[in-house]
Amino acid sequence: MSSRSYSLLGLWPVINRWKFLVLTAVGLALVISVIVALMLPNIYKSTAVFYPTNPNTTDPDRIVTEGGKLELGGRTEDLDRVITIGESQTVAELMIKRFKLHQHYKAGKPGDDLADQAALDEFNGNLTVVHNDRDAIELTFKDRDKVLAAKIANTLTQVIDSINQQLTFENRRNIIELYRERRDFLQKEYTATHDSLVQGRRRYGIYGMDRESRYLAKEIIETEADLRRAEGEGDSRRAAGLRRALKGLTQAEGGNLLNLENYVAGTDLMTTLYARFNDVQGRLIGARSAYESAKLAISGKISSIYVVQKAFPATKKAAPVRWLIVVSSVLITLVLSVIFITLLELYRGNLSVGRAGRAQA
Incomplete structure (x- = not known):
């Protein structure tokens, strides 16, 4: 067929x-x-365009000390983080409350579950946050009121910047605490080393003066030579005095603050203490500087986004x-x-x- x-x-x-x-x-x-x-009704849309900056380059300490430059968007994680913040429910609820959108959308009274959900759905339906082909973020908001649409878009940009700063600088607050603990620890080590150094100086009579050992050796040699000369000349009284002087220069019990016995016994210890003291002192100065710089950096607020175009009231309807x-x-x-x-x-x-x-x- x-x-x-x-x-x-x-x-x-x-x-x-x-x-x-x-x-x-x-x-x-x-x-x-x-x-x-x-x-x-006529629907108007306003669009704000901005680049997220690399949070590693918004550190004021790096910008001042290392001459760093702000790096604009391009990193996937920065773009995703900004888009996620913009589309989050927390931001939506904040904007709904700030601009009283329950009344504007005629969704009902705030606090009612159905009214809150209706306002949230309406807000999310009017909001678009996308990553364009030039690695910029386009934030678009639509509304019957063109002036309100522009205000919401610009405020959203500021809120995203604020939350992004809080996220990216949260760890730096923890780092400041680590800097403070390190400074306090080195301060204690510095104090303990300094006390040990003072005690060692008092005990061994080693104060680190220039050519201290050379002068001690010179005095011992000269005193011993005078002693031998006095003994040879038969001057017993002068020889006895020189023996006491030589004992004071060579033995700790002789009574001299600087003597050979203490000097030899304390040289190694004091050398180690001097090295330890200088090391701790240098590290403490660096820790104080790092803590002060980090504290100054966290107190400074540098925008985490670079706004290319603010949102303006539309001149013609979009729908x-x-x-x-x-x-x-x-x-x-x-x-x-x-x-x-x-x-x-x-x-x-x-x-x-x-x-x-x-x-x-």
Whole structure:
């Protein structure tokens, strides 16, 4: 059996037979779509464009000391973080409360679950935060009030910047605490080392003066030489005095503050204490400087985004496109009408064939 061929031209007789019904449906669609399109409010949108900066380069300490430069967006994690903040429920609820959008959207009283959800859905439906092909963030907000749309878009940008700063600088607060603990620890070590150094000086008589050991050796040699000379000359009284002087220079019990016995015993210890003291002192100065710089850096507020374009009130509406609503409604109605009458004709034809077959039988 050969299959039946269909053609669009074959629909014309069908449409012609049902032309009044089709025209009525299309006319109703035209009238209703025009009324609906005219009743729809004008929607305006405002767009703010900004680049997220690399948080590692917004450290005031690095900018001052290392000559760092602000690096604009480009890192995926920075872009994703900013978009996530902008689309978060926390930000949405903050904006709804700040601009009293429950009343503006006629969603109901704040505090009611249904009203809150309705306002939140309306807000999220009007907000768009996207990453464009130039690695910038485009924040767009739509509303019936073009001035309000621009205000919300700009305020959203500021809120995103504020929250982004809190996120990126949270760890730096912990780092400041570590800097403070390190400074306090080195301060204690410095004090303990200094006390040990003072005690060592008092005990061993080593004060770190220039050529201290050379002078001690010179005095010992000269005193011993004088002692030998006095003994050779038979001057017992002078020899006794020189023996006491030599004992004072060589033995700790001799009474001299600076003596050879203490000097030899304390040289290694004092050398180690001097090295330790100098090391702790240098580290303490560095720790104090790092703590002060970090504290100054965290107290400074540098924007985490670079705004290229602020949002301004729109000069023309973004929606609705009324002619498109009317044309699409008429075309859809026409197509549905043709499909309906075609199916109806096919049904009636099959029904007639069935009746004819039963009559012949």
